[in-house]
Amino acid sequence: MTHDNSYVEKDYKVVGSRVKRPDGVDKVTGKARYGADVSAPGGLVGRVLRSPHPHAQILKINTAKAEKLPGVKAIITSADLPDLTDGDQGMAHILENCMARGRALYDGHAVAAVAAVDEQTAAKALKLIDVKYKKLPHVTDVDEAMQPDAPVLHENMFTRGVEPAPTKPSNISARTQMGYGDVDAGFAEADVIVERSYKTEQTHQGYIEPHACLASVNPDGTAELWVTTQGHFTFRNVCSKLLGLEIAKLKVTSSEIGGGFGGKTHVWAEPVALALSRKANRPVKLVMSRDEVFRASGPTSSTSIDIKMGARKDGTITAAVAEMRYQGGAFPGTWAMLGCMTAFACYSIKNNRSIGWDVVVNRPKVAAYRAPSAPMAAFAVESTIDVIAKEIGMSAIDVRLKNVAREGTQAPYGPTYGPIGIENTLEAVKSHPHMRAKLKKNQGRGVACGFWFNIGGQTCVDLNIGIDGTVNLNVGTVDVGGARSSMAMIAAEELGIAYDDVKANIGDTASLGHNDTTEGSRGTFSSGMATIFAARDAIGVLKQRAATMWGIPLDDVEWQGGEAIATGDMHSNLPALTLKEIAAKSGRTGGPIAGHNEVVADGAGMGFASHICDVEVDPETGRSQIVRYTVVQDAGKAIHPDYVEGQFQGAAAQGIGWALNEEYIYGDDGRLQNAGFLDYRIPVCSDMPFIDTKILEVPNPNHPYGIRGVGETSIVPPLGAVGNAIADATGVRMTHAPMSPPRVLSALDARDAG
Amino acid sequence: MRYEKPASAKEAAGLLAKEKGAAFLLAGGTDLLVKLKMGMVEPDLVVDIKHIAKANEIQTTAKGFNIGAAVPGARLTDHKALKKAWPGVVEAANLIGSDQIQGRCTLAGNLCNASPAADSVPAMIAAGAKAVIVGAKKRRTVPVEKVAIGPGQTCLGSDELIESITLPKPGPRTGDAYLRFIPRTEMDIAVVGVAVCVTLERGRVKSARVALGAVAPTAVLVPAAARAIVGTSLDDEALEKLSRACSAACNPIDDKRGTVEYRTRLAGVLAKRAAKIAFLRAGGNS
């Protein structure tokens, strides 16, 4: 059944209010169960042996000694995960990333795994596994990996997207080009041309909950997996494929999830845990240590980006070119392509071209991190725009407004934008009181914009009405940050009942049809849409039951404010039937009352944000402190404003961490040197000011409530906003993120020397 | 792993003396448990000193203070007399980790872990603190700057432990201060730490002790830095000299937390700032 997803303006009773989340009590009392919080009868402890080398051939793995250790129940290597990927290269890479196959491609690459009766035994067993490596030359830097003499990771990888096709393998997996217009002509029109090169270091999502799962495989091919994930249906599909299980026989339950930000969209430990369980014939719990999370889950790309932009004196950007190099870790990705698509997306630039190079290096396989690839491109573009503004003597906001993308602007990746909110956010920034706050000595202010597509995708929702009229809403998109409240609010809004009468749950893979992963800011958009349609489906049933109870034709029943109303001359005197009254009689009027919806929620609305950042720079140490910060973002429609603000604030904080101190530090030996929260420095409470937020609502025309995704966009502007603020405070343009104290101090030195 | 909780320092030393395997002392455990977790140590014996009565006390004596080896940072903050006498030492101790860490970490543990970046150590050195060391056969008292002899290495014998740290009673017109540089506002290991203790006479520095952390294999006392300010009222020229002397005393390493150049530079910057605070605390006029 197809539904009309177009936006209809309406007054809301529940949507837009600030209700209490349904999982709040469980989470403040410690009852909520996360990935590592369950155990199974006869359960074993799984542990993974990881390569200490960034690049090595695995000559031999001898597990004999470990197998003899009492309490060891299973040891697996890649031999226990035969390749069932049928030539699907993406799947083959996932498999190889889960367990090295003949070669270790990064420090931390899994080589073998053990299941034992307890932690101590498992740890001892790992030490007894003897792996013979032959070390190979390695490369961890994106620019170095592109050099012709760089050690090649994959002998069968030839750069796609270049002509003629290369005959020699290299670390460049693909070249991408986007854009339109004639950039040479555009630069010829320009009064000012600015060229800058930027670098951004690799960062990690830094969710506080490490990856954890409990796997149980039976000899009859049935299996269960309890796991912290953003997408249990996707995990089921991938694990089934890799393990040779039937999809319906693997039940995956998503635990409460302790943060994901894209990092829990891919499998790492889960196929290993399933393979251990299959071999041991017992449940296996596998929990990554924090050190393993940093070394061997999926951080974001480090990049190297060149930007050239030209503008007329009136502020019109006449041409823009970006050349971007993104590393995807040890396996090819499409990260540079995403950089190309997003780099100039906030602007209408007549002549623009982005070239992306996707590169592999000896680092962990990159995963999505909140608006993946966009923050790095935006750092480069937003910094360069400020340089242009300075050169032509215009305010940085006015230059942005002069070139801002609007409805009808062609996106750099091709299509024409519908209604979008970037201009609204910039206008809101311009008039925001923050812009008038006084700056003290050594302080500066910066503004930057950001874009993220947002996505929709496959969604399935069940809504069941109990005999007392309370409602169970079963949703298949994992709730990472409070989505259950939003879903319950939407169901209550549609049905016309109280929020407290709806309880939203996240269904496991056995209880609902496929749902795409909660990624791309799709949760509230797509499950919200499916919830609306499921509720309307249930209303259809409720009306039918009311008609039956009244003995009147269905056409004479309407649903208003949570009640069935009889209409028409014949029966308008009948007293209304409430949802509760209809539910109470459901057994006698046709059985349980439910609504369902399966939908491909397409038409996600683009997300745009503009941020203001005030920073104070210590001129003697180069240390930057954020003193004031404001986020303005278009939400389309904020279902639960608290959690929309929370997304803005959290995304901004992650961007600020990236801008100031977060980075993967690799030694010359190719090993990660800061695999812990001590030296991978995410912002702590005392680093941050309050983050002011302003929610704008430019309705998405392709959603009944006008919802746009809100989760990711606000991680995009902070790098540029912080960099621009530092430039304002010091006169120094930072081109290398994070803009850590030593980097800022050496830039200040260079300024003073020059 | 055997876990013992002796009731006296002597008993603890006896346990250490008898142990043939790897023995470790446990006070706050904020370093030892991290090493355990990371598989860096595999103890055969852990001796918990928190059940030694003396190790849990802060004694105020005629000569100064005696701080038991198991006294956690949080208790130093609560000790008003100590805080008044040695604000720099207490501040330094309080910079070690979070409130959670403060509930456990100790001065003696910070010293014995022998990290070059230990926050409390330069402050203790500047204040003239001493470690009271108990062995199976004898006791000895060692100036704090002599305890660590290299990263992770101390002068303690295999049968020895620190029972307490002594701090002298500060002379009149004495002030101390400790500053460290970290990239965040909290939770980091010092990139550079500088402690300054000054005693004034008629508005000028009569004597001074300056100690640096995280710029050499151990925290170091820098007599040249002290000489740079003795006799001055901490004018700009004196501060510049102090800064240069501190930078000159640096012998740091390049690592994930800082480069040689950056550490050397910051030692000078922080020295000036710390000296000014110490000077003010000693009653000097800025």
Next chain:
Amino acid sequence: MSNATLVSTVVNGDAVQFACPTDESLMTALRDRVGLTGVKEGCGTGDCGACSVTLDDQLVCSCLVLGVEAEGRNVGTVEGLAQDGQLHPLQEKFIEHAALQCGICTPGFLVAAKALLERNPNPDETEIRYALAGNLCRCTGYDKIVRAVQAAAKDMRKAKRR
């Protein structure tokens, strides 16, 4: 379990006994042996505060305490915050102010914030931020957490005056 030691302790007011290896952390003992999985492991090295508990009213990271050290002590976890079915004001305010998103850091924040307010019933914003610096949150940017603690402190002061 090699060389396990029997530990008698009090957890959230109840006498509890558990046996654990001597090198096991209190965090693991509380989670795996006492069943208090509200104590979260974010790092195991004292850097994230998710495992915060009180030990004789002193705030600590339970990952940096040996299980055997709990012998004869009083341990307080997030599970002990609500009394007689009544949520602690901090718990109420965390829900009311949306101070949690994923919620994994919440138990640690609540235990740490409670310890703060017992020591200092009227902390200013800076004091709150520094007192909670040992608790990492990656979802919220801390904004709503600090506001929830401020609101709870205010309520608790009011309740005390009554």
Next chain:
Amino acid sequence: MLGMQVSFSSMFRVGDGPEPINVQAASIEELMQALLLRYPDLQTHIDQGVAVSINGQIFRDDWTVAIPADAEVYLIPRIEGG
């Protein structure tokens, strides 16, 4: 059958390049069939993930979606997110 101009996000090298081409199709499914007949190489891109933008609205999965006459149609890479 409706006629339309299909444009390619320039990362797709189809035929002679990113120039728009004319196709007769009433749905995404028909569009893909028509394109594959002319450009079998497109299959590689489809395997790697494509989405179709119809008048600025992006469709990633559902190929039953109808394409109105004179619609602006773009083939673009299939996006995921974090």
